[in-house]
Amino acid sequence: MATKIRLQRFGKKGKPFYHVVVADARAPRDGKFIERIGSYNPNTNPATIDINFDKALDWVNKGAQPTDTCRAILSYKGVMYKKHLEGGVKKGALTAEQAETKFAAWLDSKEGKIAGKKEGLSKSKEETKKVALAAEAKKKEEIAAAIAAKNTPPAEEEVVEETEAPAVEETVGEEAPVAEAAAEEVAPAEEPAAEASEEVAAEEAPAAEGEASDEEKA
Numbered sequence: 001m002a003t004k005i006r007l008q009r010f011g012k013k014g015k016p017f018y019h020v021v022v023a024d025a026r027a028p029r030d031g032k033f034i035e036r037i038g039s040y041n042p043n044t045n046p047a048t049i050d051i052n053f054d055k056a057l058d059w060v061n062k063g064a065q066p067t068d069t070c071r072a073i074l075s076y077k078g079v080m081y082k083k084h085l086e087g088g089v090k091k092g093a094l095t096a097e098q099a100e101t102k103f104a105a106w107l108d109s110k111e112g113k114i115a116g117k118k119e120g121l122s123k124s125k126e127e128t129k130k131v132a133l134a135a136e137a138k139k140k141e142e143i144a145a146a147i148a149a150k151n152t153p154p155a156e157e158e159v160v161e162e163t164e165a166p167a168v169e170e171t172v173g174e175e176a177p178v179a180e181a182a183a184e185e186v187a188p189a190e191e192p193a194a195e196a197s198e199e200v201a202a203e204e205a206p207a208a209e210g211e212a213s214d215e216e217k218a
Contacts, residue, residue, distance in 0.1 A: 002026075005059060005066040005074070007040060008033065017041040020051065020070060022059050035059075040073055046117060051077045061086070081106060 002025040007018035009030060018040045021033035037059065038051035056079045060066070066074055074080050085099040094102075 003034065003059070003062075003064040005037070005056070005064050005070045007067070007069060015043050017043065020056075020073065022064055025065075038073075045121060046114065049073055049077060051079070053077065053079060053082075057082055078103065078107060078110065 003022055004025045005020065005022055006029070008021050008023075009016055009018055011017045019036050020038035020040060022035045022037060023031070023033035027033070035055065037055045038049070040050075041048040051073065056074060056077075060074070060079060060083050071080065082103055085094070085103055088094050089096050089099050
């Protein structure tokens with residue numbers, strides 16, 4: 001019986017997750033299966049993969065053919081590399097100890113890469129969050145400034161009134177000394193006129209007296 005390692009779909013629309021199963025090659029995708037050997041959830045970042053390593057390796061050695069996606073999953077978890085190393089041991093290309101050493105080194109390297117990716121994703125998420133918070137704070141400040149500007153009354157009218165009032169006072173204050181000076185200049189001008197009228201009256205008086213004496217003589 002030809003067997004395949006493939007995915008069996010579960011979950012809701014837009015958010016699927018999958019079971020990794022071993023099934024008859026002739027069975028429908030979501031039909032009966034022989035054994036479930038893991039799960040795959042692509043909704044997380046990075047994707048969550050849970051595989052029973054020993055069972056997956058046993059089925060691969062028995063000739064079960066994984067689909068393209070399942071092959072990528074098994075390669076990611078090291079099942080395909082382990083099969084390759086065991087094949088080298090059977091051929092005598094390397095010893096079992098050497099195969100185990102290589103596989104352990106591969107696991108360490110893989111875990112380091114995964115940890116680095118998770119750390120990078122975490123930092124990127126924090127930076128994105130900081131940028132979003134800064135943009136939100138700036139927007140709030142702009143809104144508060146706009147509200148404050150709207151509620152503040154215009155101060156131009158008060159400034160105009162304050163500047164015009166002293167000008168009127170200064171004008172009134174300056175006119176009084178000018179009027180007094182004009183009065184002082186006009187007053188002395190009238191005194192000589194009065195003296196001139198007195199002199200004319202004095203001159204006319206003797207003339208009148210002379211005329212009266214001539215009449216008496218006649």
